[in-house]
Amino acid sequence: MRRHMVEGQVRTSDVTMGGLVQAMRDIPRELFLPKAKRAQAYSDSHVELTEGRWLLRPRDFAKLLQAMEPRKTDIALNLASGRGYSCAVLASLVETVVGVEPDTAMLEKSSASLDHIGADNAVVIEGDIKNGAPDQGPFDLILVDGAVAAPSRSWFDQLSDGGRLGVFEMVNGAGRAVLYRRDGGAVGRRELFDAQPPLLPGFEPEPSFVF
Template sequence: MDEFERERRMMVDGQIRTADVTNRRLQSALLSVPREIFLPRAKHAQAYADAEVEFAPGRWMMRPRDFAKLVHAADVQPSDLVLDLACGRGYSSAILSRMGETVVAMESDGEMVSKAEDALSKAGADNVAVIEGDLKTGSQSQGPFDVIFVNGAVEEVPRAWLDQLADGGRLAVVVRKGPIGKATIFIRSGLGVGERVVFDCTPHVLPGFEREAGFVF
């Protein structure tokens, strides 16, 4: 067992299982996917820390506990089509690829798309398609989706994401309107969408997803 494998097991035992993440398929995915290969080489030593890790200016890999709890709450099934928004270098997509049937991973930056494709290939995640596009509009042509997962917080949820959920589909996202974010699951039922808050956390807000300032009189 190499050092990273040892740290990965410590992460699952010390940060994930203790946070009531009981899904065995998710635990197995977290144990099998090498988190470090989805970070710049200079950040490999931080891969399994109990903290967010900045992998590009203004972009952060979610804290392992928060990420795992949000995936757990999304209840990804083996037959699900998943949209992974703001996938970064692809770590979330690799985990989700072991949970669902097919993952569409989306990034707004072409260079990031290339890095994600390379890392996902190394991880053997051959059921992931990485695409470039506007994160706020999602990927209507690929949907509707059983699960939409968002890597980071937003201050407002774009309507386009909710519109791309299949009936019974779940949107897993952290809504952050103040110092504390609310990890929230939005669930489509027919023409309506319900929501439930599952836990508090404080991931960084994704660039461009800050609420627009209103007029002050």
């Protein structure tokens, strides 16, 4: 089923990065889902982890991560890391991964699953997604597992020079994967592809005044 997911959903979406493709073939995605949802592990859809929180669709996750150009020397931050699947994939591609997860129950599940697969270069800490992990940075990669109306300003402050931030942005109901890159004191923005992940709780658009 993992092979069919990779061949039918990931590689057909122009994801060709060898290490990423291999990680998605090898890592048991079902291990990072509640038992009642494991039958959906390889479906071409977002899978609900708990109320308001979702495991990203394989195609969307893989395309965004490939665009971020992970390297073996990178220190990565995974925000809203959920039950740890993104941390697990990142751990196979970079030097160190720090996950930030506000839900204590999911944090505990993710830590256990990461230990189970031997991802000893990944750690998940409890924290506010908007704040990131300022004491652990700066980071070469910051991956956000979910959509936001707008990125938190603090995330950009935690990027290293040359660091990349990958996030899904939802504006007026239209979703786009977006890549930010920090070069010196400037941060550039590039839209990548259409995607519709659910909004992360607390990252909804500000209500606008209507006459």
